[in-house]
Amino acid sequence: MMKMVRTIKYESDRVPGFGKEVMSVPGCEQLKSCIQCGTCSGVCPLSVYMDYSPRQVMELTRSDFKNEVLRSHTIWLCASCYACTVECPREIRITDIMYELKQRAIKERVYPPRFPIPVLAREFTDMVKKNGRITEMVLVMKLFLKTSWLAGMKNWRMGLDLMKTGRLSLVTEKIKARGDIARMLDTVDAKKEN
Amino acid sequence: MVNFKEDIRIGFYVCHCGHNIAAMVDCPEVAKYVATLPNVVLSRDYKYMCSDPGQELIQMDIREHKLNRVVVASCSPLLHEHTFRSATEAGGLNPFFFHMVNIREHNSWVHTDRKEATEKAKGLSQAAVMRVAKHKSLDVKRVPVNPEALVVGGGIAGITAAMALAKAGKKVYLVEREPSIGGHMAKFDKTFPTLDCAACILTPKMSEVGSHPNITLWSYSEVTKVDGYVGNYTVQVKRKARYIDEDLCTGCQDCITQCVFKEPKFEDLFNEGLGKRKPVYIPFPQATPQIVLIDPEVCLNFKRGIKPGQEPVVSDKCKKTCVEACGEKNAIDFTQKDELEEIKVGTIIVATGFKTFEAERLPQYGYGIYPNVYTALEVERLVNASGPTGGDVILRDGKEPKSIGIIHCVGSRDKKTHVWCSRVCCMYSLKLAHLLKEHTGAEIYNFYIDMRTPGKGYEEFYNQLLDEGNHFIRGRVGEVTDWAVTKEEEGKLVIRVEDTLAGVVRRIPVDMVVLATGLEPQKDAQDVRRLFNMSCGSEGFFLERHPKLAPVNTFNDGVYIAGCCQGPRDIPDTVAQAGAAAAEALALIDTGYVEQEPNTAYILADCCGCKSCIPLCPYTAITYDETTLKAVINEALCKGCGTCVGSCPSGSIVQNLFEDDEIFSEIEGVLAFK
Numbered sequence: 091m092m093k094m095v096r097t098i099k100y101e102s103d104r105v106p107g108f109g110k111e112v113m114s115v116p117g118c119e120q121l122k123s124c125i126q127c128g129t130c131s132g133v134c135p136l137s138v139y140m141d142y143s144p145r146q147v148m149e150l151t152r153s154d155f156k157n158e159v160l161r162s163h164t165i166w167l168c169a170s171c172y173a174c175t176v177e178c179p180r181e182i183r184i185t186d187i188m189y190e191l192k193q194r195a196i197k198e199r200v201y202p203p204r205f206p207i208p209v210l211a212r213e214f215t216d217m218v219k220k221n222g223r224i225t226e227m228v229l230v231m232k233l234f235l236k237t238s239w240l241a242g243m244k245n246w247r248m249g250l251d252l253m254k255t256g257r258l259s260l261v262t263e264k265i266k267a268r269g270d271i272a273r274m275l276d277t278v279d280a281k282k283e284n
Numbered sequence: 285m286v287n288f289k290e291d292i293r294i295g296f297y298v299c300h301c302g303h304n305i306a307a308m309v310d311c312p313e314v315a316k317y318v319a320t321l322p323n324v325v326l327s328r329d330y331k332y333m334c335s336d337p338g339q340e341l342i343q344m345d346i347r348e349h350k351l352n353r354v355v356v357a358s359c360s361p362l363l364h365e366h367t368f369r370s371a372t373e374a375g376g377l378n379p380f381f382f383h384m385v386n387i388r389e390h391n392s393w394v395h396t397d398r399k400e401a402t403e404k405a406k407g408l409s410q411a412a413v414m415r416v417a418k419h420k421s422l423d424v425k426r427v428p429v430n431p432e433a434l435v436v437g438g439g440i441a442g443i444t445a446a447m448a449l450a451k452a453g454k455k456v457y458l459v460e461r462e463p464s465i466g467g468h469m470a471k472f473d474k475t476f477p478t479l480d481c482a483a484c485i486l487t488p489k490m491s492e493v494g495s496h497p498n499i500t501l502w503s504y505s506e507v508t509k510v511d512g513y514v515g516n517y518t519v520q521v522k523r524k525a526r527y528i529d530e531d532l533c534t535g536c537q538d539c540i541t542q543c544v545f546k547e548p549k550f551e552d553l554f555n556e557g558l559g560k561r562k563p564v565y566i567p568f569p570q571a572t573p574q575i576v577l578i579d580p581e582v583c584l585n586f587k588r589g590i591k592p593g594q595e596p597v598v599s600d601k602c603k604k605t606c607v608e609a610c611g612e613k614n615a616i617d618f619t620q621k622d623e624l625e626e627i628k629v630g631t632i633i634v635a636t637g638f639k640t641f642e643a644e645r646l647p648q649y650g651y652g653i654y655p656n657v658y659t660a661l662e663v664e665r666l667v668n669a670s671g672p673t674g675g676d677v678i679l680r681d682g683k684e685p686k687s688i689g690i691i692h693c694v695g696s697r698d699k700k701t702h703v704w705c706s707r708v709c710c711m712y713s714l715k716l717a718h719l720l721k722e723h724t725g726a727e728i729y730n731f732y733i734d735m736r737t738p739g740k741g742y743e744e745f746y747n748q749l750l751d752e753g754n755h756f757i758r759g760r761v762g763e764v765t766d767w768a769v770t771k772e773e774e775g776k777l778v779i780r781v782e783d784t785l786a787g788v789v790r791r792i793p794v795d796m797v798v799l800a801t802g803l804e805p806q807k808d809a810q811d812v813r814r815l816f817n818m819s820c821g822s823e824g825f826f827l828e829r830h831p832k833l834a835p836v837n838t839f840n841d842g843v844y845i846a847g848c849c850q851g852p853r854d855i856p857d858t859v860a861q862a863g864a865a866a867a868e869a870l871a872l873i874d875t876g877y878v879e880q881e882p883n884t885a886y887i888l889a890d891c892c893g894c895k896s897c898i899p900l901c902p903y904t905a906i907t908y909d910e911t912t913l914k915a916v917i918n919e920a921l922c923k924g925c926g927t928c929v930g931s932c933p934s935g936s937i938v939q940n941l942f943e944d945d946e947i948f949s950e951i952e953g954v955l956a957f958k
Contacts, residue, residue, distance in 0.1 A: 127733040131782035132762025137789045179698035
């Protein structure tokens with residue numbers, strides 16, 4: 091049975107000002123000059139798995155389709171290889187725009203439930219803020235607990251190997267001036283809020 | 285305040301220029317203010333001073349109010365100084381009793397505060413009113429124009445311009461760097477959109493140039509020095525040694541067949557390196573002039589290992605079968621050297637053309653890495669009946685392609701290479717798609733960003749290609765690779781691209797890739813620019829005087845530009861522009877003289893002969909007279925730059941229109957305004 095989905099976009103589907111807001115972030119300004127040539131998608135090694143191609147994400151962003159962009163898988167699939175940014179004929183920093191979109195999606199919590207990448211990003215920064223360093227073992231455990239137990243189980247062998255070679259430490263690593271790094275990160279956050 | 289003489293009667297006019305000035309400057313207010321200044325008999329504001337009624341107003345006022353000075357505050361003198369000087373003259377005054385104030389480019393267009401802009405306009409007008417009172421009557425000098433013309437570059441632009449001038453009865457020197465004229469067009473197979481054979485329409489024009497009595501054709505020659513000024517240029521041309529006496533060679537080409545090299549062995553540049561030639565060669569069958577030349581770098585009769593820039597040395601080690609073949613004609617001369625010739629011309633048309641973008645600069649497209657990646661110009665030769673394969677599309681690996689991808693915008697519309705659209709690539713890609721389909725029956729894929737077909741019959745040609753069943757994929761190619769992912773891709777070149785209209789990323793395996801390389805300025809464009817005292821735009825193409833209204837003029841009077849040296853364009857546009865350049869040159873030649881602005885400098889009797897001004901003059905217009913022991917300025921050479929005036933330690937040099945009291949009055953005028 092064919093499932094009918096409404097694909098037309100009405101003006102009310104847009105979030106006016108979203109595109110301008112993204113393009114006002116330092117590093118994202120060049121998006122204005124995009125000519126939709128598709129070089130980014132053409133060079134992207136992960137475009138084969140994406141729901142929207144990088145080119146489409148660029149246009150949807152510019153055209154204020156905030157909900158579509160922040161919910162797309164594309165921003166999470168980006169592996170930040172920077173091939174698109176290197177090849178873009180308009181010198182648009184596509185990878186950086188992807189980061190900006192990821193940050194917004196995390197802030198607004200609009201990513202798919204139990205999606206590992208935003209969880210990892212959040213746990214990573216929280217740990218850095220708290221300890222000044224990350225402890226891989228703890229980070230990985232937290233990630234699996236909050237996303238998929240099953241995936242954690244499946245990877246036990248690799249975990250064991252890493253531990254044997256000393257790549258996974260069980261001791262929490264900390265720096266001395268933990269308060270300083272937390273203050274630094276808070277300052278950056280406050281700057282971005284403004 | 286300066287005391288004005290009783291008999292100075294100034295008429296002042298301020299122009300609204302529609303809204304251009306009036307929107308930012310209160311013109312009636314300016315007129316009212318200037319009316320209060322001494323010696324101003326009359327002060328008006330008017331909507332368009334440059335219009336006929338505006339000019340008549342000046343003439344009428346001169347007669348009715350017995351004006352003897354005129355000031356107009358309007359646009360830039362570049363635009364209308366001549367107009368108002370003529371109006372002043374028509375009113376019965378010497379045209380140099382007129383002075384112009386620029387309150388548009390220097391004021392209304394660049395300011396945002398109406399009150400301040402109006403005050404500035406008043407100040408500038410006051411300065412002009414005080415200056416014009418000191419103006420003197422001057423005569424315009426006429427310098428004759430040498431009726432002979434020089435055309436630099438023998439491509440289709442140069443050929444067209446030279447023929448137009450020659451047909452009008454003018455003597456023309458056509459200087460071409462390569463051994464034959466014809467330029468890029470001679471390399472093309474067919475021309476879009478009508479698909480006429482390029483050689484069929486070009487070679488008759490080439491031979492016409494070669495045989496026209498009014499045209500002196502110097503191929504294998506380069507302009508090395510240009511002196512003089514509009515109407516009277518002295519040009520030095522280097523005639524490179526071709527080791528053949530041009531007057532004796534009949535073009536029989538027996539020397540080529542009899543050369544000790546039985547088979548052609550050396551890279552044939554005319555065929556983009558796809559074919560081979562001998563050390564003695566003629567670039568292509570229809571070359572004009574039909575004169576062979578010898579390449580000393582590979583000819584056995586010259587010593588090996590000569591560094592570039594050094595003169596070739598004869599080794600006399602070859603059997604010289606070519607000389608035997610030439611026989612009594614005796615045209616081969618191994619001792620020939622580069623020669624410098626000097627010619628005198630009145631006008632110059634620069635038509636030095638373009639070069640194509642170097643595809644190696646974009647390694648992701650694989651040119652120079654994968655043998656079956658070609659540039660468009662190489663494909664032109666490949667499909668050409670007189671090309672290296674006789675018109676058969678045989679790839680470098682010996683195969684015939686069954687599928688071909690044509691990638692547009694290679695080196696165009698890209699901030700990392702060239703930002704401009706090269707204008708011709710879409711159309712020539714369509715043409716090559718058609719020709720390749722015709723020659724091979726292959727599946728053709730065109731990868732484009734935007735299809736640009738603005739021209740007579742161009743969109744129709746695009747429709748024809750669509751009807752022929754060619755594939756058009758809108759997307760800029762990410763990469764060309766030989767890395768096969770699926771079975772069908774094995775042994776092929778894979779083009780990875782987003783089909784932006786279908787919204788999917790695709791991998792398309794092809795046998796042959798054609799790169800539609802863009803057009804860029806010649807490598808030595810900057811040297812040529814300096815040689816002819818022209819300007820370049822930021823992209824490196826020669827700059828026209830005005831992008832719309834003076835597209836063939838340069839900022840150097842008497843030097844005109846035509847063709848792709850000004851920017852990328854197709855053959856119809858090039859021919860039209862070459863005709864326009866020839867018409868401009870003809871207008872100058874047939875006027876017979878140029879009027880020189882009398883703003884030249886002259887030397888007063890109290891010159892002490894210190895000679896300090898002589899080396900400073902950029903136009904070498906100053907000499908030292910041994911009998912009077914004073915410096916002398918040649919008025920014809922003086923361009924009125926004022927360098928000598930400023931440098932003279934005894935203040936003995938004066939410049940017309942810029943005399944001390946004129947300049948000081950102007951400064952006082954600005955300073956007096958509060």
